[in-house]
Amino acid sequence: MGDPIRVLVADDQELVRGGFALILDAQPDITVVGEAADGAEAVRVAAALAPHVVLMDIRMPNLDGIRATAEICAGSDTKVLVLTTFDLDEYVYDALRAGASGFLLKDMRRDELVNAVRVVAAGEALLAPTVTRRLIADVVARSAGRGAAPPAAAKLAALTSRETETLRAVARGLSNAEIAALLYVTEHTVKTHVSNVLTKLGLRDRVQAVVLAYETGLVVPRSGE
Structure with missing residues (x-):
């Protein structure tokens, strides 16, 4: 097995953030290297830790997920997987244009989350048909x-x-x-x-x-x- 997929989880809700981190850290090929409570912190932590994938909530304080995605993607090869509540979210297009490699609904199953991280880390895109x-x-x-x-x-x-x-x-x-x-x-x-x-x-x-x-x-x- 090669090096594990390094993941940063960015969400302003601590329970949601911690839940995603627990699920991913339990996988033998994935390591959660950090967490962020807002977009600005996500940008700083991503620059410091160079994760392979960032799980990015769209709606966060200080700096929203779209602008954070743009900053991270512009300065690194890190892939961003955007999280939202609705598959037809009004910010879908802007997030993808900012550089996001995929889109995930927050009510996904845990196996869908794990698979999504692996797919995006491998360089593929992840888009639901509705998106x-x-x-x-x-x-x-x-x-x-x-x-x-x-x-x-x-x-x-x-x-x-x-x-x-x-x-x-x-x-x-x-x-x-x-x-x-x-x-x-x-x-x-x-x-x-x-x-x-x-x-x-x-x-x-x-x-x-x-x-x-x-x-x-x-x-x-x-x-x-």
């Missing part, structure tokens, strides 16, 4: 409001045709295994394509790839999405 639909709707609405495609659209020209296909599949929510079957390649090849896409486009993870794919018009929402 994905909301994200897509917001991206489309905001892009329409701006009128013109963002400069990021020009970066798509740097992708090969296979990388573009891969990005389109990622934006549709396909897993690596599903993309491999679609493109008739191995999962290892898919991982390579995804890595190349993220590097060429300057993106942190799949969440940002989904946002960019819809913002640039590479993928258009299907009816009913």
